[in-house]
Amino acid sequence: MPEKHQYFMLEAFKEAQLAFENDESPVGAVIEIGGKIVGRGRNSVERNKDASAHAEMNALKMAGEKVGEKFLSEATLYCTLEPCPMCAGAAVLHRIKRIVYGASDIRWGACGTIFNIPQEERLNHRIEIVGGVMEKECAEILTRFFAEKR
Numbered sequence: 001m002p003e004k005h006q007y008f009m010l011e012a013f014k015e016a017q018l019a020f021e022n023d024e025s026p027v028g029a030v031i032e033i034g035g036k037i038v039g040r041g042r043n044s045v046e047r048n049k050d051a052s053a054h055a056e057m058n059a060l061k062m063a064g065e066k067v068g069e070k071f072l073s074e075a076t077l078y079c080t081l082e083p084c085p086m087c088a089g090a091a092v093l094h095r096i097k098r099i100v101y102g103a104s105d106i107r108w109g110a111c112g113t114i115f116n117i118p119q120e121e122r123l124n125h126r127i128e129i130v131g132g133v134m135e136k137e138c139a140e141i142l143t144r145f146f147a148e149k150r
Contacts (some may be wrong), residue, residue: 005100008032008078009133013102015042015055016141022047026141029055029079031063031072031096038075042118049059055079060094071095080138082109082131087125088117091127098128102138 008030015028019042031039041058045051056079063072076098077083077091082100088110091099099111099118110117111129118127 004035005078005130005133007074008037008101009080009100011040012055012078012080013036013134013137013141015040016138018037019043019055020046020141020145026145027055027079027081029059029077030079031059032076033063033067033072033074038066052086054084054087055081056083057090060090064094073097076100080134080144081105082111082113084108085110085115085117088115092118092120092123092125095125095129098130100130100133102132102134104131104135104140 002144011030012028014024020026024043024046027043029041030037039059039062041055043055044053044058056077064070071093071094075096077096078100080102082101082105104113106113118129
């Protein structure tokens, strides 16, 4: 596992921790280009009253604004939870180069667990996928959050 993946996943995990502290589902994401973070996001569904305010969507929006481009073809999306169909589709539309995620999502995972949208041959762009980076930590914070909700 490249050290780079660990570093940027830790940054995404910090976003997940902030989401946890704000009573949001603890998922975090960062967008990296050329060794620099150009976008950060965490779930803000409850605060924004917006079902599409996922960590990945928030990070992609910030990165696009910062870079000033709609396509992020040299970017890596780091997220603590495997992206859902919406977020995986958005990554394809943004032409992301790579998705690196922590925990697999057995209910909504769209990067190989249930669907594999980023590598769907019928789409015009395919994305490299790396899963399981800091998997234990990423799964644990989600388990703890939902256990406290019950």
